[in-house]
């Protein structure tokens with residue numbers, strides 16, 4: 244076991260202590276439910292935790308607390324070619340999870356395991372499942388083979404069929420504390436303290452976001468671009484806003500994150516307007532945000548926050564993104 248504080252639990256998971264303990268107990272007592280539903284916001288750590296449970300189930304060592312990380316099964320899983328593990332996700336962000344993909348899961352689970360004593364299917368973005376896909380999965384959930392484990396990831400259980408939720412054990416994950424993210428970035432990812440403070444603040448406790456920002460510079464660049472775009476819209480006339488909406492709609496893979504950045508920006512504007520500027524996320528952009536705060540009234544800021552939250556919820560329900568963007572950009576005040 245590593246002496247690293249983040250891995251004292253034995254699993255490479257930052258935070259989510261309660262969920263980790265519960266799942267480790269289930270693993271060591273051989274009582275992992277056949278259907279697990281991990282819920283929580285984007286990049287909060289659902290995938291990493293679910294995949295670790297999958298690794299523990301598939302691990303072939305007799306380690307006290309699997310996964311061992313070194314056996315043939317663990318190595319195959321890490322290199323992405325374990326025959327008893329299947330991962331599926333929606334086509335692209337904004338795309339749907341289709342019935343054919345669920346049929347693949349059914350086929351995969353209908354055959355007995357190749358190497359391990361069980362089979363694990365991990366399905367991400369389940370809130371994007373079409374109604375046909377969700378119903379198809381329901382059948383598998385009703386009578387899973389003894390060796391089968393299904394792990395579903397979704398942002399919010401309320402977006403799923405109640406019958407899916409009731410047949411699964413739900414593991415709800417919440418954003419971590421800012422401090423916890425900051426410490427993990429320093430201890431585990433060797434990030435300089437000043438940078439760790441900034442990324443932890445911007446992450447809003449979504450550890451996956453912070454780690455991606457560290458390992459992929461383009462990801463931070465994307466945030467800066469989103470903020471620049473938000474400011475640009477404020478100065479645009481209506482025809483130009485339609486053009487912007489069309490442009491953004493063509494590249495909707497980044498849309499969920501863009502909306503999150505915009506929402507954070509408008510929350511910062513509200514914080515400035517209500518004398519809470521110390522709690523701002525985008526401190527580095529305080530100058531511009533202060534100008535907006537001075538020109539827009541609080542009611543309008545609140546309306547923007549509501550419009551963005553509504554757009555986020557709509558985006559999780561396979562809506563027409565073009566229309567969604569047009570409506571949203573027209574809601575922006577003109578400065």
Ligand SMILES: [Zn+2]
Pocket residue numbers: 302303304309310311312313314315316317
């Ligand atoms: Zn192993």
